[in-house]
Amino acid sequence: MDWTALKLSLELGFLTVLALLPIGVLVGRWLAHSHFSGRDVVEAIIALPLVLPPTVFGYYLLVSFGQASPLGQFWQAMTGRPLVFTFEGLLIASIIFNLPFAIQPMQRSFEAIAPEIREAAACCGMGWWETLRRIDLPLAWPGILTAMVLSFAHTLGEFGIVLMVGGSIPGETKTIAISIYDRVQAFDDASAWTMSLVLLAVSLVTIALTYAASRRIGRRLG
Amino acid sequence: MPPPGASVAGWGEIMQGLAIRLAQESPIPLDVTLSCRPGELLALVGPSGSGKSTILRSIAGLYRPQTAHIVCDGEIWADSTTGRDVPTRLRRIGLVPQSYALFPHLTARENVLAAIREEPAVDADRRADEFLALVNLKGLEGRRPAELSGGQQQRVAVARALARNPRVLLLDEPFSAVDKMTRGRLYQELAGLRTKLAMPVILVTHDLDEALMLADTLCLLHRGSILQTGAPLEVLQRPATVEAARLVGQRNIFPARVAGHDPDKGITRLDWRERPLEVRLQSRWKPGADIAWLIPPSKVILHRRDRQSRGEAENPVQGTITSLIALGDTIISAVKLDRAERRELTFHVPRHVAERNRVALGEHVGLSLLAEAIHLMPAAEPRGRRS
Numbered sequence: 001m002d003w004t005a006l007k008l009s010l011e012l013g014f015l016t017v018l019a020l021l022p023i024g025v026l027v028g029r030w031l032a033h034s035h036f037s038g039r040d041v042v043e044a045i046i047a048l049p050l051v052l053p054p055t056v057f058g059y060y061l062l063v064s065f066g067q068a069s070p071l072g073q074f075w076q077a078m079t080g081r082p083l084v085f086t087f088e089g090l091l092i093a094s095i096i097f098n099l100p101f102a103i104q105p106m107q108r109s110f111e112a113i114a115p116e117i118r119e120a121a122a123c124c125g126m127g128w129w130e131t132l133r134r135i136d137l138p139l140a141w142p143g144i145l146t147a148m149v150l151s152f153a154h155t156l157g158e159f160g161i162v163l164m165v166g167g168s169i170p171g172e173t174k175t176i177a178i179s180i181y182d183r184v185q186a187f188d189d190a191s192a193w194t195m196s197l198v199l200l201a202v203s204l205v206t207i208a209l210t211y212a213a214s215r216r217i218g219r220r221l222g
Numbered sequence: 223m224p225p226p227g228a229s230v231a232g233w234g235e236i237m238q239g240l241a242i243r244l245a246q247e248s249p250i251p252l253d254v255t256l257s258c259r260p261g262e263l264l265a266l267v268g269p270s271g272s273g274k275s276t277i278l279r280s281i282a283g284l285y286r287p288q289t290a291h292i293v294c295d296g297e298i299w300a301d302s303t304t305g306r307d308v309p310t311r312l313r314r315i316g317l318v319p320q321s322y323a324l325f326p327h328l329t330a331r332e333n334v335l336a337a338i339r340e341e342p343a344v345d346a347d348r349r350a351d352e353f354l355a356l357v358n359l360k361g362l363e364g365r366r367p368a369e370l371s372g373g374q375q376q377r378v379a380v381a382r383a384l385a386r387n388p389r390v391l392l393l394d395e396p397f398s399a400v401d402k403m404t405r406g407r408l409y410q411e412l413a414g415l416r417t418k419l420a421m422p423v424i425l426v427t428h429d430l431d432e433a434l435m436l437a438d439t440l441c442l443l444h445r446g447s448i449l450q451t452g453a454p455l456e457v458l459q460r461p462a463t464v465e466a467a468r469l470v471g472q473r474n475i476f477p478a479r480v481a482g483h484d485p486d487k488g489i490t491r492l493d494w495r496e497r498p499l500e501v502r503l504q505s506r507w508k509p510g511a512d513i514a515w516l517i518p519p520s521k522v523i524l525h526r527r528d529r530q531s532r533g534e535a536e537n538p539v540q541g542t543i544t545s546l547i548a549l550g551d552t553i554i555s556a557v558k559l560d561r562a563e564r565r566e567l568t569f570h571v572p573r574h575v576a577e578r579n580r581v582a583l584g585e586h587v588g589l590s591l592l593a594e595a596i597h598l599m600p601a602a603e604p605r606g607r608r609s
Contacts, residue, residue, distance in 0.1 A: 116323035119284050122310035123317040124337040124386060134336065138327045 001194050004171050005179035012087075012175060013155040016094045017148045020102035023095075024147050028106030029136060033118070047104070049097040058164025061093045065165060090166040090173050097161050098151040105150065109143020110136060142214040149210040153203050238295060239422045240390050242281060246288035250276050251446040258390070258422035258439075265425045265433035265454070268443030269469065274426045275320075276446075278392050281424065282317050283310035294389045316383030316421075320395045322375050324367040330354060330378045331363040337385040353381040356418075358411065373404035380415075391423045397432060409435055430470060434458065442466055460597045464514045467599060473568045475516045477601060480507045489593060495563055499537055501596035512601040519554070521595030522569035525588035527579050537591035541567065543583055548573065555581065557589065 031043065049057055065083040066072045075083040083089040113136060121131045137144070159177045166173030168182065176195055183192040241257040252273050258264040266274040279285035281292060283299065286307065292300040299308045316337075324333050334350040341349060354363055357377035367375055376396055383391060397405045413436060416423065427433055433440050433454055440454040442461075449466040450457050461467035467475055478494040483505045490507070492499040492515065499515075507513055525534050541557035544566060548554075553576045556566040569589060571581065581587065 114321070114323065116319050116321050117325065119282075119310070120317070120319065120323040120325070120382075121336070122284070123282060123315055124382065125311045125314075125339050126336070127311055135325060139325075 001191055001198075002174075002176065002179040002183070005174050005176045006195070006198065008087075008171065008174065009156050009176040012091060012094055013152045015091055016098055016155045017102075017152050019091075019095050020098055020151050021144075021148060023099070024102035024106040025132075025137070025144065028103045028147075029110045029132070029140075031103070032107045032110035047100045050100050054097075054158070054160025055164060057097060058093070058161035061096065061161065061165050065089050065093070084165060085167045085169060085173060087166075087172050090162060090175075093161055093165040094155050094158070097158065098154055101150040101154050102147045105143045105147040106140065109140035109146075112143070113139050145210055145213055149206050153206055156199060156202065240281070240295075240424070241291075241293045242277070243291040244277060244280050244287045244289065250287075252276060252280075252287050253447045254443070256441055256448065256451065258424055260420050260422055261416075262438045263416060263423040263425060263436055264439045264441060265427055265437035266441050266443055267427055267430060267433050267469075269428060271445070272443040273446035274428075274443050275394055277443075278317075278394050278424060278426050281390065282315050282392055283308065283313050297389075314386060314389045316386045316388030316391045318376070318379045318383050318391075318393045318396045320398055322367075322379040322396075322399075324375055324378055324382070326367050329364050329366055330359060330370065330374075330381075333367070333378055334381050334385045337382045339386075350381075350385065353385045354378070356384070356415070357381045371404075372400040373408060376400060376408060377411075380412075384419075388421055390421055391419065393423065393425045395426055395428070397427070397429075412436060430458065442469055444469060459518060459595075461516070461599065464599055464601075467514075467516050472516045472518065474519060474522070475514055475599075476563065476565060477512065477514055480509050480511045480513055480598075482509045490598070492598075495561070497539075497561065499591070499596070500593045501598065502594050504598045507598055514599045514601050515596050516599065517591050517596050519568045519570045521592040522567065523590045523592060524569065524571050524575060524579060524581070525590065534588065534590055536593055537596075539567070539589050539591065540586065541589065543581060543585050543587060546576075546581065546583060553581065557587065 062084060064071055067082060072083045121135045157177055162175050162178060168174045168178050176199060180192050180195045239259040243255045244252045246252050250273055254277060266277060268274050276285055280287055280290060289302045290300040298306055299313050331350050334353050335346055338346045338349055351363055357380050359377050397408055437454050440457045441451045442449045442457055450462045458470050461470055464475055478492040481491040481493045483490050488503045489500045490504050492501060539559055541559040543555055544558045545556040546553055551573050553571050553573055556568050558566055
């Protein structure tokens, strides 16, 4: 059992979700309520990680994060560390490939709020922030929770992109999914079995918790 | 009422209440100028697609027509010539939408609280309960919308609209989603509430009876234009045009020609397909002019079979009954008139009178058209001419 890998994966998952929460809320709400001509394009770009093979996606990230890329150089200059094969690089990659998992459920739940409700909020004198805090967030909460759980579970399980961008550096980029693969390659079936079971349990528990929470919120809103 | 076409900008200083002018060609044609004084209830009435809800939404700032001038209590909310457009949240309007749009996750009290601004929390709580008490919801403050009946939800929506301390109260078909019994009670409550309100109230409805019961002024809309504005009963019984008459449900509309006036007797004589007709003096129509006239079905009097009465001399006509519909204690009947009138004449008769006079399908009956109730209109009005 590779505890370091599990800890790394959980850390990556939590930080990814933390970063995606505001991004998902803002972008999801924006896409749900505004109508502009380029909307389809924006939505398509966000959905890209859903359809692109992870290795292809990972390859592009690797190229754009690399020492030769402007982004890689900028990061190196700012932090003194490279972006590829580091935890930070992995985190940024993780945020990017989780965008559709975070944004889409949030967008759907913001869209589900009747326009009259939002108009009523405006008639009550509520501004942008107050409407978000008092009306949109409480009503869209199940979708936001689902988005967070999906992103978390997806981060734990992602393999191809992690391997491309992060490699397999213990304590830095070797996530539990990579570690399982590693153990299988080394014919260490017992460890692979245990870690897979842990991953399965974590996924099952988080999903079950979300469903229970959504149902309770759904009942409350009747 | 400002003259049609006048710029609203100049009214700002003098206007108390609401004055609007909206115009656009598409997608929803609009061409209206109207005003509403503090305390006045103005009903916007028209068929669906007449633009009445769009007008309401424009006042609220939820819809932006190409040309808009909206002034409320001297404050310019919208002026398309200067580009001024106050956002909804700063307009201080109380809106009761058709669906009520209550916040489903908040209790009745929290819904009302959401509209109370700039008050300390303790006072706000008390104020919210006062507004709920005002609409007879004492004791239900802690319930969520899903735990309230349709009528109770409507009351919460009204309380929330009032809690905004609005400069104008906008009611968008607020009675359409409740059953008939509840509606009757809500009418009474609104009528009672109105005496306590000092702001202009605009009610959108397609129900003429509702407007008749609640409104001070009725504004009849068709395809985004005002056909007629006036006291509800006036608009209903004396529509300005044939189009307006049809919209208010008048069915007895016939063409005729003005034969002459007799001011001494107080009558105007008509020539209705070679049949003389005496009507209330309406001397603004020139002799020889082609006009249309109407008579409300309740002003067509059935002649008695057993004995003649003096009233029968008044515009007598004969015809054959072609349809009978019982509506409670009233029978609605249509008659095919003798001689060359194509259109049928509809009349209302109390059930007991109908029974005593053996009114039945195919029977030949005599009727009198009450001269006092006959109203004259222009023969034909091109659509959408008025502004």
